[in-house]
Each structure stands twice: as structure tokens, then as C-alpha cells.
Amino acid sequence: DVKVTQSSRYLVKRTGEKVFLECVQDMDHENMFWYRQDPGLGLRLIYFSYDVKMKEKGDIPEGYSVSREKKERFSLILESASTNQTSMYLCASSPPGQGSNQPQHFGDGTRLSIL
Amino acid sequence: AQSVTQPDIHITVSEGASLELRCNYSYGATPYLFWYVQSPGQGLQLLLKYFSGDTLVQGIKGFEAEFKRSQSSFNLRKPSVHWSDAAEYFCAVGARNDYKLSFGAGTTVTVRA
Secondary structure, three states: OOOEEEOOOEEEEOOOOOEEEEEEEOOOOOEEEEEEEEOOOEEEEEEEEEEOOEEEEOOOOOOEEEEEEEOOEEEEEEOOOOHHHOEEEEEEEEOOOOOOOOOOEEOOOEEEEEO | OOEEEOOOOEEEEEOOOOEEEOOEEEOOOOOEEEEEEEOOOOOEEEEEEEOOOOOEEEOHHHOEEEEEHHHOEEEEEEOOOOHHHOEEEEEEEEEOOEEEEEEOOOEEEEEEO
């Protein structure tokens, strides 16, 4: 089974801090994704990466950046955390395919609170 | 760009009763369609997917979904729900020329004894 591991289940940070959320997958997947999940809004894509050092903006990239130095690891960075970034963050990975036809495998999420 | 609408925010169903969750999508060509389930405190798990071919697809946990092009719908069904089916369900749509998925807002299912 594919395992996508997010380093923290719960995280509390202060406004203005630089926050790192880490995600590791063990199936050698090319594609990795970061989403945020908010009630009534579903999942919204922040960034995704289709290869090492490659990234593309998703629908809501403002205030975030990402890093993918190794194939198995995809980090989400909140440059200067703000209270409106309090949310559940989900990481996912998928193998290459024709567009989005490969199912994404999700981690258990990190619930981030910014005080 | 593709988009998904799940009209029902919350559904309550009795254990043993049937369940149907609605999903409508917007996309110009034949989409890739997915249903995911999220149990409390966990990530999303794939229930089933549709790419082409038979419009009735079977998934895990006894779920099935039917693709209806004329109605731009991909509704999820289960004939008899179990208490363990209480969860949030997400419909998602993807495209052949894009890695990204667009998710609906989700439907929360409560199962009463």
C-alpha cells in the first residue's frame, strides 16, 4: 500500500512565524500535491509538483511556497503565517499518467492553528 | 477549467437504508471522475473512479456510481448503509491534459441506528 506520511497531525504556531509542513511518500510517485481543506469549501489545491525541483501553482498559492529537493519529500512553507491560514492541510501523491487519471493517495492531514 | 458541485451538504440515513450522494460536474470533454471518502481524523480514501467505458462503476465498501453524460452527473450509491459509512464524501473531476483535480465541497453522511 502507498503510504503518505505528514510529519505532524496537529501544529500550533504564532502569526508571523515561518511554518514548514513536511510530507513523505514511499511509492516513488512523480506527482505530489498540497491542499487545504476548509468546511464548506472542500479541498483546494495550493501547489503541486510533477518532478524533483518542479512545481506549479494551484488555485490558492498566495502566502505559500513549496520545496521538492528529493522525489519522496514535498514541503509546504508558510512564509509568514497568518490567522487565515488556520486550516487542515492534506498532502497527496500519484504516479505519472495521462493527465489526472492516476488516483491520488492522501496523508492523514495536519491541522494547523495560527494564533 | 473543470468544477464540481455537491448539492447536499449533509445527509442523514438510517442504518440498512439506501444512500445516494449527488455530484454534478462542469467540463467540456469527457472527464475523469472520482469519489473519495474521509473518515473523521483521516485523509481521503479512493472509493471508485470513472475514465471511460461502462458508465456504472463498482468501488470498494459496496459503493457504486453511475456516469450520466447527458446530466453531467456522477452520483454515488450504496444499497444498504452501515454505521461505519458515516463520513464525509468528496466528488472530484480531472482532465486528460491536467494533473489537477477539482473537488466538490463534500457531503457529510450521518448514520442513525
